[in-house]
Amino acid sequence: MDQTERRLRPRENVRLDATLVLEDGLVRLPALLRNASPFGAKIEMLEDWPTPERFYVLFGHRLELCRVIWRDERLMGLAYED
Template identity: 40%
Template sequence: MRSILFMSQKADTPSSDVMKTSPQIRQDFSEAPNLTATIVMDGGLTRAPVSVMNLSRTNAQIEVHYATELPPTLSLLVNNRLELCEVIWQFAQFAGLRFSIAQAV
């Protein structure tokens, strides 16, 4: 099931108290500006260029270059590697992906 998460903050709440993350989660996350990739769908019959906005060992956030409804699973071709992914969420041309098997990227 896909979902969109929104986070709101009260004006009197300090920003450091809103979201606390463990150091391990922060270490697993890395930014990937200006990284291009390709999504592969329909058993390899359909390919589309995407921009990778964020990339970690287990997840990726992408921007599809044209608006399309993504299937529940697809493959992401990035850095000469083909990763099987589950689409966790999609909003317009943006989507969050979870790699099926966590591997170093």
């Protein structure tokens, strides 16, 4: 995986419980939010499950529509969409 930094703003390291919300809320998958910025995040999936290119991530009191930028096994880099 290419480690070149391409983000507009650096992300802060965090460790928050998160939930991926798929299929209009019918599927919810546990994950960990590993780092975050106002524009995106890195998450770690806690279960093997195929994910689409766009889905919602629930963490803290936020629900963000996300698009997958990169994948590496159980890790994913996400960009928030408006």
